[in-house]
Amino acid sequence: MSDRQRAANTSWESLIGLAWSSFVNGGYGVAATITDTDNKQIADGTNSCATQVSPTDTLSGTPLAHAEMNALLAAGDLTRDARMLVTLSPCAMCLGAAGVARLSSVRYLAHDPGSDTLLSGPTYAGRATDISQASEGRWLTPLAEFLPLVRSILRHGAARSATAAAYSQRNPTMLQLAVEVAKARDLKRTLGNTAADAYQFLRDAGVTPTSPA
Numbered sequence: 001m002s003d004r005q006r007a008a009n010t011s012w013e014s015l016i017g018l019a020w021s022s023f024v025n026g027g028y029g030v031a032a033t034i035t036d037t038d039n040k041q042i043a044d045g046t047n048s049c050a051t052q053v054s055p056t057d058t059l060s061g062t063p064l065a066h067a068e069m070n071a072l073l074a075a076g077d078l079t080r081d082a083r084m085l086v087t088l089s090p091c092a093m094c095l096g097a098a099g100v101a102r103l104s105s106v107r108y109l110a111h112d113p114g115s116d117t118l119l120s121g122p123t124y125a126g127r128a129t130d131i132s133q134a135s136e137g138r139w140l141t142p143l144a145e146f147l148p149l150v151r152s153i154l155r156h157g158a159a160r161s162a163t164a165a166a167y168s169q170r171n172p173t174m175l176q177l178a179v180e181v182a183k184a185r186d187l188k189r190t191l192g193n194t195a196a197d198a199y200q201f202l203r204d205a206g207v208t209p210t211s212p213a
């Protein structure tokens, strides 16, 4: 493994760690980070649609508080060439915002079957934002999509969750496991104390990541 690959893997592992801590604190478990071209971190964010991260966060507690939006808000005015890593594929809103912020690229770990709208990156003011699934950190993909699926079931119920409906078509094995975990309620007792424990739980259960449509 080259130094560059190792650095990329470390970035994804720490991003999943951030997603995990937001999940166990009641969030959806999606995390995004914005870095410059030297991989230096500028800002990060987690989904706070269901949680209040800080009293000054105007997006928190609203459906707009996706991890990417929170990271972009935290980054402020991006004058440097910047890119984003995010644990789940961005929705149309976040991809649009990444274009407006003139990010050069967005890389994501897991494919979100509830948000299949993205096919290509946006172009804003003559600059295109490149969007693609990361080639590094792929072993973390099942965990990256499992956390928001469980939270969606806990929040809306399996029958009313649009995410669960997408999974019933695209990855019923993962959905079944998520329903069981959501029923158990004590998430840490079921999944373990750390993202690594939860990763191992999914691995033992034999779930596979959802493929793009």
Ligand SMILES: [Zn+2]
Pocket: 066, 067, 068, 090, 091, 092, 093, 094, 095
């Ligand atoms: Zn979004």
